[in-house]
Amino acid sequence: VEDDEVSEILLEKPIRRISEEVLKAKTGAEAVEIARSNPDINLILMDIRLPEMGGYEAVRQIRKFNKNVVIIAQTAYGLSCDKEKAKEAGCNDYISKPISKDELLSLIHKYFNK
Secondary structure, eight states, rough: OOOOHHHHHHHHHHHHHHHHHOOOOSHHHHHHHHHHOTTTEEEEEEHHHSSSSSSHHHHHHHOOOOOOOOEEEEEEEOOOHHHHHHHHHHHHHHEESSSOOHHHHHHHHHHOOO
8 A cells, every 4th residue: 555656666566576466555545445355365565644544544444354464554754653553553563664675575574484
């Protein structure tokens, strides 16, 4: 879930190498609808600052019907309180922008290579 086109492209490249399918959303509301329509989704990269509905609210909405999907918050703010806010909203983890491809893949592997 990313409303910035350049950031979306940078995120999509490494994800395509490890994922069968990539679904995209530009708003929090769109993310909730995509998650609801795809109950087998297993990872959401959630930008926090989004139009219509912020990322934290989108995560809270998604958690109402999907407790198992791994949600990683991504934000331009690297403050420790943001990591706490992400966890409180229901995110599994947090990564700050600019996002390193290696750091992102390492974080994803943490949840899927068990």
